[in-house]
Amino acid sequence: MRTAFNGLLTLLVCAAGGAHGQVLDASASPGKRLAVAADCVACHTAPGGKPFAGGYPLGSPMGVIYSTNITPSKTAGIGGYTSEQFARAVRDGVTPDGTHLYPAMPYTSYAKMTDADVGELYNYFMHEVQPVDATTHKTDLDFPFNIRSSMLGWNALFHSQKRFTPDPDKSAEVNRGDYLVNALAHCDTCHTPRNFLMAADTSKPLAGGSLGSWYAPNITSDKTSGIGAWSSDELVAYLRTGHADDKAQAAGPMAEAVEHSLQHLEGADLKAIAAYLLQTQPINTGETKARHEFGQASTDELTLRGGKPEDNPGWHIFSGTCANCHQANGQGTREYPSLFHNTATSRSDNLIAAIVYGVHREVDGVAIDMPAFGPDALFTDRLNDQQIADVSNYVLSRYGNAALNVTAADVAQVREGGPKAPLAVMAKLTIPVIVLAVVLIGLMAMMLISRRRRQEV
Missing domain, CATH: 1.10.760.10 (Cytochrome c-like domain)
Known part of the structure; x- marks a missing residue:
């Protein structure tokens, strides 16, 4: 999924517009509005494929991760999920059979979503999405990243189950923008740098991060490194159209977010995002001149x-x-x-x-x-x-x-997909070391067994 907002679901999406032919009108359900705002269709729809049927290849430093079928198919999708199982998959990255999802599915952000919003999404996927009984390409990462149980340790270190709580010292608009940026819209998953273990560096929220071939820039309120020199109107225009005069043009993953999600949000939602970003803690990442100058x-x-x-x-x-x-x-x-x-x-x-x-x-x-x-x-x-x-x-x-x-x-x-992540590089170097160690241990064991046999003779 991608994402974009919360319990303020009735205020999310304009009546006009849609994604992949899904037209939204006044009769659109809250869950459908949430799903479009969340941009679930972008990651869970393969090029030329049916909506939400999965198979979209997501490049990662660890290899290609294929999105899953999230239609209500009982054989290939999530049709057998209970509402509780759906919520656990969305917010904790664990499927009913205990399989751990990779954080390419941004459950670390979705964890902040309210129970009401998760419930509306469940109702939408189960009752309004057309089931597609087709399996998707299986994700098969190289060792050691193919060991999904390793996510238990990763989650223990980096995953919080804390739900979004409005800040009483902030305005309703800023709190709304906070929820959009850091929960449902998961802007933070792209725009926050990653540490060695590929978890978000929470000491530098929204300070910019590598997306393989592309780079998601600093969107803190810093006037030089971030978007502090932008006006609210400029930010809103960029979010809705992907263009801001004399500032920026959306491309790559951001263009997808604009096309499938952000352009369909109501003006109040986009203004809330802008209000939140313009009051964030400014983080200077070394630039001496604003990017647009x-x-x-x-x-x-x-x-x-x-x-x-x-x-x-x-x-x-x-x-x-x-x-x-x-x-x-x-x-x-x-x-x-x-x-x-x-x-x-x-x-x-x-x-x-x-x-x-x-x-x-x-x-x-x-x-x-x-x-x-x-x-x-x-x-x-x-x-x-x-x-x-x-x-x-x-x-x-x-x-x-x-x-x-x-x-x-x-x-x-x-x-080729951008700079290699240090963890992926180290893993590739480690594999030969492990193999060599196993071979040496095997040779030593064989030598000891042979020596004992000679002594016995």
Whole structure:
């Protein structure tokens, strides 16, 4: 699931809109509104698959985790769950047969959900969702991550069963935003950094975290590192449309959240999220300039045209591939955003990911698209890793953070899913050590047995 709010369920979603063809109107049940606001459909629906039938591949540092079938099918889904079993799976990550779910299903955030909201979700999935009797691809992680019982120890260390409690010193609006951000909408699961064991670093809430190829930025109230310099209206516009003038454009996982969930929330809910974020504890993560303040319009079209491609490879790629939409000076058009004063050009990882994977989100029935230019793109195969590095460096130097530099190896890393988590790296190094230790112990045992036999003879 993804998520987005709580007991204020009747205030969640606009009457218009929907997800994957699920139109919401005035007659929509509270549970359906919660499920759309929670964006359950995004993670539990495979590309081209039936809603909630599972099979969506979720990339993780430990390997690919496939989402489960959460339709009311009694053979392949959750049709046999009682309301108590459903609540335990959602809030504690444990299925009726005792199987522990991986925290790619953000039960650590859902644990804060109220009993009323969990109950409404259960009623929706059991009585309104069409059952799909189809099993999904089984998650099969490498050792030792395939040992699901290890989640017992992880949960003991990092999982709290504490439900959301409003802060009496905060306004109703801020408390509502708190519930949305940290419980049902689980913004915290992406925007909070992770520790060595891949648990949320609660000492730096919402201070930014890696999502593999993408990076979820700092959304605390810090004016430099976070979104403290944004107005409430700008935050609301971004949440609803994925676009904020002279600030940011949603791509990757955030674009999915906007398309399937956030655009369908009522204005009061989006304002509550903004109110909460703007009063959070500011956390500076080392930046000296706000992400949206970098860059300016370029005059390179006038000075570099006619030059040799090898002299300015990044500009030549930009001129031939990007300028038609983003304009030669980078200021963009009504349909395509400016490349300066744009948070996407303040970080190399998100810039590379946008070029490699493209950008897609649909808002109010209108698709916002940028094609994928990576070497794995299905329809283009036009830019290799070095070319993407060259154009990234050009864009960074003219329109973004010029202090950054991109190499072909950086592009390859983004294509392969981003930086490897230290825990995953250590696990791969540990496996040969374990195997070697077992072999050595076996050899020593054989030597001892052989020696004893010779002594007996």
